[in-house]
Amino acid sequence: MTPTLDHRLSPELEQLRRTVEEFAHDVVAPKIGDYYERHEFPYDIVREMGRMGLFGLPFPEEYGGMGGDYLALGLVLEELARVDSSVAITLEAACSLGAMPVYHFGTEEQKRTWLPKLCSGEMLGAFGLTEPECGSDAGGTRTTARLDEAAGEWVINGTKCFITNSGTDVTGLVTVTAVTGRDESGKPEISAIIVPSGTPGFTVAAPYSKVGWNASDTRELSFADVRVPAANLLGERGRGYAQFLRILDEGRIAIAALATGLAQGCVDESLTYAQQRHAFGRPIGANQAIQFKLADMELRAHTSRLAWRDAASRLVHGEPFKKAAALAKLHTSTVAVDNAREATQIHGGYGFMNEYPVARMWRDAKILEIGEGTSEVQRMLIARELGLPPTP
Known part of the structure; x- marks a missing residue:
């Protein structure tokens, strides 16, 4: 019998996902728009994330972490980014870029000194x-x-x-x-x-x-x-260059999960709007043009989710993951920009108003094609992993 792949989450991971989904909608969503417009760091939200243990999610319990892995971290980032990317990137950078170098390359003394506070969210790196x-x-x-x-x-x-x-x-x-x-x-x-x-x-x-x-x-x-x-x-x-390459390879999986969340958030907001907004006597969601846009947006978000979870699974199981991470980062960042553009179009003039989440998503999406390795860099990495020679 040919084995089949099972992409379903374990009960523990599904519970984690649901918990963060509720937190994102009940705590983050009502507040973050005001913080965003004031260009203000949301300390109260970050403190609550620390109390939930999110900053220590992918680190061992012996250092104050939760004993999870990159799949768990990705799930959390995706759910947060469905509502807001500023909060999601704060967690991503704190874990993948701030604490992970200490965990991977630090001495035991450095780990004992820094990781407990980084894992609790009491301190950001x-x-x-x-x-x-x-x-x-x-x-x-x-x-x-x-x-x-x-x-x-x-x-x-x-x-x-x-x-x-x-x-x-x-x-x-x-x-x-x-x-x-x-x-x-x-x-x-x-x-x-x-x-x-x-x-x-x-x-x-x-x-x-x-x-x-x-x-x-x-x-x-x-x-x-x-x-x-x-x-x-x-x-x-003298190993700093190699160390940061490893950190960026892992971080691209986290960014891919974040980008997937933004893409899915665009679907969520656009679906609600298409059902509520009426024009010419009926919901705009009854128009095939809107239906096709939403179908394509859902397709892009779905394939993005498969891409980052595949890369995360390879990392978690100790398999080579560099190419999978680059593929996921390239695909999901492109999808985030595409979905944000279409979500804004579906909302029409309201999509250009900052009071609507899709306006925030449109502004947040572009950086995903730049940060932690531009789309051009991802294509270079993928080409090299395919065995092609470096360009001059």
Whole structure:
């Protein structure tokens, strides 16, 4: 007998999904629009997420986590993003980019020091990778870290930009990639170093004025002779580039789940509107043009869900997942933009009004084709995984 795939969730995961679905609709939805319009970080919602254990979801219980995995995290992100992406990206960045590097590459002392507070949501972490002149070309890092052996300290200089969760009142650390030397061929040696918030010389700029994700925290960071203990090196010296590649591969699955949630939220809002909005004496949902739009939107959300869950399953089971993660991230981010555009069209003029969630979704969707690896980078990765040679 040929085995069949079963995509149904376990009772435990389904309960988690339902719990977060209720939280998103009962707690997040009524409040987030006001936060979004004020460009204000939703501390009360974040605290409640911490009490629910969501920030510790994919981490072992010994470090204060919930003992879950990336599939569980993805389910939570999808449900949150069905209502709002600012809240979802706050959780995604805190887990995938803030805490995960410490968990994967930290010493036991670093894990014991940082993870309990990161898992409880009492503290948020950030990942300082992108620089003003170094986006997709992450290997072109210009931030430097010099080891002052006499003092036993790293001395860091440079600038990072577009860093999520880096300037909140509860941000506790930023993991910074920096050039710590050169190899025999002159190639830069990139390492990762933990910089606690409040370290002298570490300056956090004012929040960016963004098109979307307006209830999340995103800032530029600067480092002027910032000194941290040599023990703050995260992982092996010179392995920072490889470490962040691993972090981004995993993070793309989380972003894909978030993008799927946004795409499904567009379906949810558009379906409700199509049933309630009347024109020419009947609901607009009775028009075949609207029905076909909604059918296509549901198709895109459905295939997106299959894509990110496939990638998450491969990761959870210890199988190669790089290509699956790139496929999921590329597909779901495109779908999110497509569904947001169609949802706005279905809502007509109301879709252009910020009081309607689809307007927020339209503003939030585009960044999904850019952050954690642009769509062009995903195509490069997929082509390489297919065995094609790198382009010049």
